[in-house]
């Protein structure tokens with residue numbers, strides 16, 4: 001009876017593999033994986049897409065996102081993606097990187113990929129710590145934030161300041177689409193999905209470098225409940241990392 | 257028809273003619289002409305990729321990506337840049353994708369200098385990056401040989417899904433010699449069965465070097481070792497000259513072998529029964545051929561432009577059956593034929609019957 005009257009409103013996209021997650025409870029990597037998978041399905045690019053996984057908790061992105069994949073060295077995903085894309089300009093190439101990977105060890109690679117206007121899509125997950133290695137200070141760790149390698153809180157005098165990557169990358173000539181979003185509640189998750197979709201469409205139209213920075217939680221390493229961690233994004237992270245559009249080129253604006 | 261070519265540019269042109277699809281590199285002396293040449297040559301051909309990377313780190317990882325995508329791809333550098341590439345090379349080896357790297361060696365360690373050396377021998381032949389792997393390492397002794405080895409390098413790399421390194425010392429990279437260039441080869445793009453192209457109409461593919469379970473990583477390593485055994489069984493190349501009656505055999509590669517050849521001619525003209533053994537593959541090292549030689553030759557003199565790196569492999573190969581001497585020149589200094597001759601005199605007596613005329617020696621010692 002029920003089946004006849006009710007339609008399916010929500011299901012696993014076929015671009016997401018049907019396996020058990022390795023992510024910690026409350027981690028938002030899983031939400032972001034799903035958004036990427038939904039976008040791949042909606043744009044019908046699953047069989048044209050080559051993903052480049054990075055080193056961090058999302059190193060196993062290829063276990064979940066069902067498309068061709070390679071796995072880069074720590075920080076080098078934008079360079080590896082450059083190699084893939086230059087050889088296959090007609091394919092869709094994206095990287096999925098954490099903040100340690102992208103903003104610390106791989107800073108040169110991301111800045112130069114952006115400044116070359118490399119026609120790739122970058123999903124940049126900013127959770128303020130090095131998740132995979134157990135919660136050390138990242139280049140994005142907030143001032144005062146306690147991590148396993150800044151145990152009394154990040155002291156900006158000796159440990160420096162967090163890097164604002166979207167702002168930085170927006171200054172490069174080759175960047176076409178640079179936005180910062182968050183996944184701390186359903187409304188923001190929807191906005192994040194729209195941005196991810198746009199970032200892939202930018203590439204499909206050959207419009208240059210597109211990056212979506214996503215503020216994400218790491219409850220285990222932050223020492224918080226899943227819920228408190230989402231509140232921490234909403235109350236603390238967005239004040240240092242304001243959500244918004246940092247660069248949208250005219251050609252991207254003209255995209256429907 | 258022979259034309260006069262500079263080593264670096266001849267290697268670049270040979271790579272183009274061998275079907276190079278995508279080059280990524282970063283300037284460094286004494287390799288830069290290779291990059292400069294390709295920056296003009298590849299785009300002019302259309303559909304071929306040239307990209308100047310932001311660093312050697314980026315360059316080798318671009319090569320890694322292009323290799324995963326199934327392209328014939330390469331980079332070139334010189335020692336300090338080659339050091340930076342070791343991380344990427346370890347990943348490439350683990351992922352079993354083919355690529356070619358040209359290292360035009362210069363003086364080290366550190367920033368060193370721009371003069372020619374052979375001191376990257378360890379880094380090239382022993383793996384260089386972390387973990388167990390060996391690239392195939394080819395060491396030409398002339399510009400012509402560099403061209404010929406480059407021309408076959410991609411197929412060799414593809415055959416074993418491995419890294420092929422051209423070990424060029426600064427002399428070979430910088431000097432001009434008459435060469436015959438091979439014809440332009442059109443590559444018929446075949447489906448290797450492993451490259452990433454988007455999973456249309458087939459199972460998706462994943463290229464990774466991450467195997468968290470020890471059994472799985474052991475399995476991958478076993479595959480690398482099995483491949484390595486095949487390389488060692490099939491790909492050893494070397495040249496022997498006048499070793500049949502030799503009391504002492506010079507062992508040298510690259511331009512050190514060229515200079516040793518001159519010393520050999522003079523030695524033979526003076527009645528010294530000297531031979532020359534020149535490895536073309538530094539890896540796989542021709543250890544069995546050297547072991548056979550050591551059954552009847554009592555003395556080896558290794559001539560290297562380093563503090564002595566290949567000499568270790570020579571010693572391992574002859575297993576104390578013969579004396580192994582070393583003439584190692586460091587700092588970018590090149591050994592002179594007279595120095596080699598002096599060392600030869602120090603180790604062996606003159607034998608009248610071993611004497612050849614200068615003309616005979618010239619012919620016999622031709623590399």
Ligand SMILES: Cc1ncc(C[n+]2csc(CCOP(=O)(O)OP(=O)(O)O)c2C)c(N)n1
Nearest residue numbers: 055056057074098099100101129130131132
């Ligand atoms: C060259 C190198 N240095 C260090 C590491 C160790 N390492 C693995 S993941 C990681 C940090 C990842 O943090 P991030 O990019 O923020 O991703 P997250 O795990 O938080 O998602 C580090 C330092 C490594 N694998 N390789």
